[in-house]
Amino acid sequence: MKKILTIAGSDSGGGAGIQTDLKTIALLGGHGTSVLTALTAQNTLGVQGVHPVPEAFIRQQMESVLTDIGTDTLKIGMLATAGIVRTVAEGLRALTAAPLVLDPVMVATSGDPLLAEDARQSLQDNLFPLAAVVTPNLGEAELLCGFPVTDRAGMEQAAAAIHARGPAYVLLKGGHLVDDAADLLFDGHQGIWLPGHRVDTVHTHGTGCTYSAAIATFLAQSGDMVQAVTQAKRFITRAIAAAGPLGHGRGPTNPYAAVFGTDDAHASA
Numbered sequence: 001m002k003k004i005l006t007i008a009g010s011d012s013g014g015g016a017g018i019q020t021d022l023k024t025i026a027l028l029g030g031h032g033t034s035v036l037t038a039l040t041a042q043n044t045l046g047v048q049g050v051h052p053v054p055e056a057f058i059r060q061q062m063e064s065v066l067t068d069i070g071t072d073t074l075k076i077g078m079l080a081t082a083g084i085v086r087t088v089a090e091g092l093r094a095l096t097a098a099p100l101v102l103d104p105v106m107v108a109t110s111g112d113p114l115l116a117e118d119a120r121q122s123l124q125d126n127l128f129p130l131a132a133v134v135t136p137n138l139g140e141a142e143l144l145c146g147f148p149v150t151d152r153a154g155m156e157q158a159a160a161a162i163h164a165r166g167p168a169y170v171l172l173k174g175g176h177l178v179d180d181a182a183d184l185l186f187d188g189h190q191g192i193w194l195p196g197h198r199v200d201t202v203h204t205h206g207t208g209c210t211y212s213a214a215i216a217t218f219l220a221q222s223g224d225m226v227q228a229v230t231q232a233k234r235f236i237t238r239a240i241a242a243a244g245p246l247g248h249g250r251g252p253t254n255p256y257a258a259v260f261g262t263d264d265a266h267a268s269a
Helices: 017-027 055-066 082-095 117-126 138-145 152-163 207-222 225-241
Strands: 003-011 031-043 046-052 073-076 100-102 169-172 183-186 191-194
Touching (some): 003 017, 003 055, 003 207, 017 031, 031 055, 031 082, 055 082, 073 207, 082 117, 100 207, 138 152, 152 169, 152 191, 207 225
Parallel strands (some): 003 031, 003 073, 073 100
Antiparallel strands (some): 031 046, 169 183, 183 191
16 A cells, blocks of 8 residues: 655645545545644635644654655645745655655635745745646646736646746646636646546535645556546546535535546546
8 A cells, every 4th residue: 555645734624635635545545644734724615714833843743754654655735834835845855755746725715825925935946846746726827927827828838837947747737727627737848638528516625635635646556647647637527526515615526436436427537
């Protein structure tokens, strides 16, 4: 059984963050370990509060897991502050060379900020060069690049700009495209388009977390980035297609769909 470490925030509603990461890793046959970076008071309506974990304790969690259990891949999500970004980067350099899947979590599905503005540059400077793949959505790509990203041409431009900051691959997620939901995987030389059908639902909470955790798990199992992303794209499409209402706002995706056969016409994308 492969080991996957998730370094991310806690979602008290269970639809994103550490909670959905560990569910996804377990469903795909991996052993998940975790380092908590922030506690959130959060539900389907939004984020009501954020409490960052002290940096010294984040480092202690990393040392505890990595010096004993180790990991085959890592996934990073919410980091909250520039200090936490630096702490995590320093810990990774000292403790592991395992492939890193970096989800640059900046804003929740509800629109609530999850990364301080002064941490964006720190994220790029400290963690992008360590990443096997960075997985921004279109909104995050716009914040990182400083220009609108609304179509495939813009995605290609943004992927090249982000790749220049150090990651081995960029996966630019097209879930917010108008016409389709294609993703672009770019290695600095060529791009691979991963087609996807748009699913008509508002229940997309935790999509980025689930997707990146699936990539990390498949990457640990196969060692092949293109294969891992292709499998994860299929997995998250089914999870979105099978999502249902929970609470009074945007419900979470359903990562159980691919395992327990919940499906619909969209899920073959």
